[in-house]
Amino acid sequence: MRDASIPLFVPAYPLDQPLIGIDISIVIKSNNPYYRQVYLGYRYSNALEGIKPQAGDSILIPSATGVVGLIIGQIAKQHGMYVVGSAGSDEKVAYLKEIGFDAAFNYKMCGVNQKLKEIFPENMSVYFDNIGGDL
Numbered sequence: 001m002r003d004a005s006i007p008l009f010v011p012a013y014p015l016d017q018p019l020i021g022i023d024i025s026i027v028i029k030s031n032n033p034y035y036r037q038v039y040l041g042y043r044y045s046n047a048l049e050g051i052k053p054q055a056g057d058s059i060l061i062p063s064a065t066g067v068v069g070l071i072i073g074q075i076a077k078q079h080g081m082y083v084v085g086s087a088g089s090d091e092k093v094a095y096l097k098e099i100g101f102d103a104a105f106n107y108k109m110c111g112v113n114q115k116l117k118e119i120f121p122e123n124m125s126v127y128f129d130n131i132g133g134d135l
Contacts (some may be wrong), residue, residue, distance in 0.1 A: 055080030057125035060116070064104065065092040072102055072128050081126075084119055086112075 004012040013016045053059075059076045060077025061069045077100050084103045085096045096104035105115050116124075 014079075048104045053079030053081050056082075058082040058084065059126040059128055060120070060124050061085045061128045063087070064096055064101065069128075070099075073099075076126075077101075099134070105124070111115060 004014070004066075005132075006012070006015060053076050059072075059081050060075075061083065062071055063089045064073055067074050073083050073085055073096070082103075083101045084105075085101045086105055086107045087096060088106065088108050089094050090106050090109070093104040093106050103119050105119070107115075
């Protein structure tokens with residue numbers, strides 16, 4: 001959890017208080033008899049609206065090993081997109097490649113602009129801003 005004294009575009013969650021947010025979910029798989037189905041509601045549908053995935057398009061997902069990045073990457077792959085993710089360690093990069101990302105790179109270990117020129121020699125179709133700042 002982020003220190004509340006660090007200013008960001010959204011306030012830090014207060015300690016010892018319930019987390020409040022907008023999210024609707026359905027459980028995909030569960031052994032609990034109360035939860036037999038799952039629906040990736042609010043975030044899933046908003047992500048698809050913004051991306052409008054097309055087969056053959058390309059997408060760059062920064063912070064791709066986070067929950068949102070992983071979901072967006074899988075959605076994009078299912079729609080036939082060329083999926084590229086950035087991550088902050090070589091282990092995370094290996095994981096992205098293992099789960100089917102077409103390319104991935106460690107933004108801490110390379111010149112990002114040069115790497116993007118290598119991966120996207122012409123251009124990328126979609127940049128999914130998953131971090132709200134510089135890549």
